[in-house]
Amino acid sequence: MIGLVRYGKEIGGFQFEENLPKPEVGDEDILIEVRAAGICGADLKHYGVENGATENKRIAGHEFSGVIVETGKDVVDWHIGDRVVSENTGYVCGKCHACSIGNFLVCPEKRSLGLSPGMDGGFTKYVKIPGEVLRVYKNALFRIPDNVSFEEAACLDPMSNAYMALAQRSQLLPGENVVIFGAGTLGLFSVQIAKSMGAANIILVASSRNKAVRFKVAEKLGVTHFITYDEEDVVERVRDIAGVHGIPVIVDCAGSPQALKQSLEIIRTNGQIIRVGMSFEPLEFSINDLSMNANSLIGHMAYNTTSLKNSLYMLERGMIDAKSLITHRLPLTSWKEGFEKMLSREAIKVILTYDGD
Incomplete structure (x- = not known):
């Protein structure tokens, strides 16, 4: 696989890499083939900044949607072919006050797909959703309504x-x-x-x-x-x-x-x-x-299950417009062009699609 990778815990560290391994799926894991991934302002702050890091690697891209192409043998709630959007959580503790009231995204131990070291995101071909997080937080993944595109669904985070x-x-x-x-x-x-x-x-x-x-x-x-x-x-x-x-x-x-x-x-x-x-x-x-x-x-930080469900429903019913915000669609190999267009304010939301093997 090809992918846009970030290194280090400090600002910066973007690199475009080839020959990335396909994720291995465990008994409770889900593998998604990414169909759309959005560039976020959180990604933008790392662009063009060299931090010199060679450790704490992750594939970037925390706003993504796609199709389930593989499930572990113990997965029962999800099926191959399901159109899904991740809200990007890869790990929560399940024990803290935030988790106990369902506000998982402010869990002090939360790790995010595409943001946290070791948690790969959507600027590549495949993303693994860990079964561990789905045991604790079952709404870390949502089915996309039939009349909603992958591009629109990839805007669910903002x-x-x-x-x-x-x-x-x-x-x-x-x-x-x-x-x-x-x-x-x-x-x-x-x-x-x-x-x-x-x-x-x-x-x-x-x-x-x-x-x-x-x-x-x-x-x-x-x-x-x-x-x-x-x-x-x-x-x-x-x-x-x-x-x-x-x-x-x-x-x-x-x-x-x-x-x-x-x-x-x-x-x-x-x-x-x-x-x-x-x-x-x-x-x-x-x-x-x-x-x-x-x-x-x-x-204020992020969202919860109510926000996610209601936003998807508004999108399904045509009550909110994501299409007008998607100003550019580019192949993943043209990622630099997408970042430049956002920096110049020529773009609002740039959607990247995989164009590797």
Whole structure:
């Protein structure tokens, strides 16, 4: 097999390799032939960075879908030919508080396919789903509805992430305003969930670099107002748009300190800031306004079974649009082109398909 591999625990370490072995399937394991794998922002941060690592190898690609081509002799719930999408979990402890309440993706010992060392993902031909995780977390794999394509299903990760952030964690009411920071896949799925929840004004804040492609798609998906933070005063513009109604909910898919600072200035009292994006930069401003205005800052990570099931059902019913976000389809051997298109903001979501032997 060919595949896009990453080495090391630090940022970087991408290499394209040949002659990778086909995974061996144990008695409880499932083997998937990958039909679509998406490039994620989490992958993008490693692109072009040399970390010098030669250990802690894994095949990258944690957003993938495909067909089951082999099952272990003890597998009863899944069959060869099933069209499936993985939510990328390869291991959880099954014992911690998060696992005990079904919130497996924040298990302290969680290991992710395509992300964690030793856990191979979808930027190749075959992916093994370990039977060990399916014993503990049976919904780490889902069947794809007949009318949903492999490409659309490969977008389940950011789709479900946005669903949980807004539909499950926020208290947004129909007729209220919402601000979304970030025009990537997470931000644009958040736009759609906000629209489905009846948001009055959906205000998207992002760089002017997104105007050519992403803003046009975002408008189609439901954005009512755009603010370019590198050209406009974000706080002033939001206040002009929201007026006396204010902003009760902010979804921060960017994660920068600047986005948090602006969020604290524009959120109304008793509002919620849901932080999906991440940054390692230190904060150089006070967050006392959280207390003074009785606001909530909610750290958000990933999704759960409810998010996954409902997102797939919305996709099946045509209630959410993944096709508009898939702007480029490329063979795996053209992976660098896909990463470059995402870096330049020419692409929103790039889907890679296997083109090896």
